[in-house]
Every structure is written in C-alpha cells, then in structure tokens.
C-alpha cells in the first residue's frame with residue numbers, strides 16, 4: 001500500500017513572533033510517496049531534487065525521523081519506505097525540513113487509517129526539527145500540518161491554536177539563491193532582551209493578532225516589526241533594508257525575514273499588489289547579481 005502526500009512551505013516568526021507565529025502558503029510544497037512494508041524499519045528509498053545533499057539514513061532525515069517516531073508511538077510492527085520529492089530549497093527559511101516531515105507524517109497516518117489527529121502528529125514533526133537544526137520549534141511544522149496562521153502559545157505543555165486570517169491577505173515570498181542554516185541563525189541571537197525591546201515586541205505581537213482578527217490591515221502592517229531577531233539576522237541577507245523599503249513602496253503592508261532567512265516575505269491586500277511587490281523585491285536582488293524565485297499565495 002502506497003500513499004502520496006504533500007505539505008506546504010511556511011513563514012515562521014512573521015516578524016514579531018519568534019518561535020510562536022507561523023503561516024502556511026499554497027506553494028511551494030514538498031511531496032512524498034510512503035509505502036508500508038511488512039519488514040520493520042524505515043528506509044528512504046530515494047530523494048529527488050536535493051542534488052544528493054540530504055541524508056538517506058532515515059534516522060538523520062526529517063521525513064524518516066517523523067515516520068520512525070510515529071510508528072513507535074502507535075506500536076506498529078510494520079515498516080515504511082519513503083520517496084521524497086524535494087521542491088523546497090534547503091536552508092531557504094521557508095520551512096523546508098518541516099514540509100518534508102509533515103508530508104511523511106500525513107502519508108503514514110493515512111496508511112494506518114488516521115489513528116492520530118493532525119495536532120497529535122505535531123510532536124513527531126517537532127522531533128524532526130530537532131534533528132534538522134537542534135531545536136524543536138513548532139512555528140514551521142504546526143502551520144504546515146494544520147494550515148493557515150498558527151500561534152504556539154506555549155511549548156511546555158504544547159498549546160497550539162489557529163488565528164483566523166482575513167480574506168484577501170496575500171503573501172509574497174522572495175527566495176534569493178543563498179543558504180542560511182537555521183542552526184547558525186539561531187546561534188547568533190542574543191540570550192536576553194532589554195525590557196524596552198520586549199515592550200515593543202509584545203505590542204507588535206498583540207497588534208498583529210488583533211489586526212488579523214478584526215481585521216485591520218493598517219494595524220497588521222504596523223505590527224510587522226521585529227526588534228529581536230531581525231536586526232541581527234538581516235545583516236546576513238544582502239540588501240535587506242533596501243528590499244524592505246521597496247516592498248512597502250510597491251504597496252506591501254509590511255515585510256520581514258521568513259523564518260531564519262534568507263527568504264523575505266511581504267503581506268499585501270490583493271494579488272496584483274503582491275505580484276508587484278515580488279517584482280520590486282526581486283529587482284533588488286537582481287541588482288546585487290543574486291538570482292531569486294518569487295512565490296505569491298493567498299493565506
């Protein structure tokens with residue numbers, strides 16, 4: 001028995017919500033084909049699209065780890081074979097590792113008759129994140145699994161809830177062909193936050209939630225600010241400040257680093273603006289002789 005499943009890219013942090021906010025986009029998405037085997041053990045049969053860079057050892061591959069943890073949890077005596085079709089670039093800040101593990105979990109859960117809900121699959125996907133970058137954050141895996149905009153209110157115990165988004169909110173992703181390792185981008189962050197910055201961040205986090213729920217697009221735009229991670233991480237993204245300016249000039253509500261970068265996201269209130277914003281952002285990378293891809297989706 002085989003099942004094909006896919007899981008989408010995600011924007012983690014959404015500027016102010018480091019490790020607590022994330023949303024899913026329509027594309028790109030990773031795909032897997034998972035086959036149940038009578039022999040126990042998980043095997044990665046093939047990975048297509050990674051130029052041979054991801055580990056074929058299931059215990060070191062995010063899709064493999066997720067399936068191993070799932071099979072352990074349901075006490076299955078069967079095994080699985082995974083073929084992974086990698087459509088998300090590695091180290092892109094679009095939740096590449098998360099999309100692979102979520103797609104694999106959706107497939108293996110389906111093959112077993114869906115014994116677990118999507119929320120119950122979360123811990124297995126978080127374990128994969130730990131393997132991928134040393135930290136079991138949920139702000140990519142949760143939206144990739146659940147769809148939409150997700151808040152991780154707490155990690156211990158895990159408390160995840162969806163935030164409704166207004167119709168007509170569009171996300172532009174511009175992915176420059178550079179790689180940043182999440183593990184490295186986490187290591188450069190400071191361990192403490194001055195109270196003044198914490199107050200700014202709290203205001204923006206609350207503002208973004210209220211803006212999404214009211215909805216109030218002006219408030220969403222004003223809240224897309226990050227005084228914690230962005231000032232440190234943005235130096236790793238060529239032209240970041242300029243690109244942000246150009247995105248807003250082209251009509252975006254706001255703009256920031258997607259996850260740990262280097263992809264930059266922007267939010268807009270219609271598809272045509274989101275497209276224009278993407279072109280304006282891409283033009284900046286092109287000026288810097290950097291190739292980039294643009295993805296636009298309604299969120």
Ligand code: HSE
Pocket residue numbers: 012013018019020093095137139140182185186258259260
């Ligand atoms: N919240 C995580 C980080 C997301 O910014 O490190 C990584 O994609």
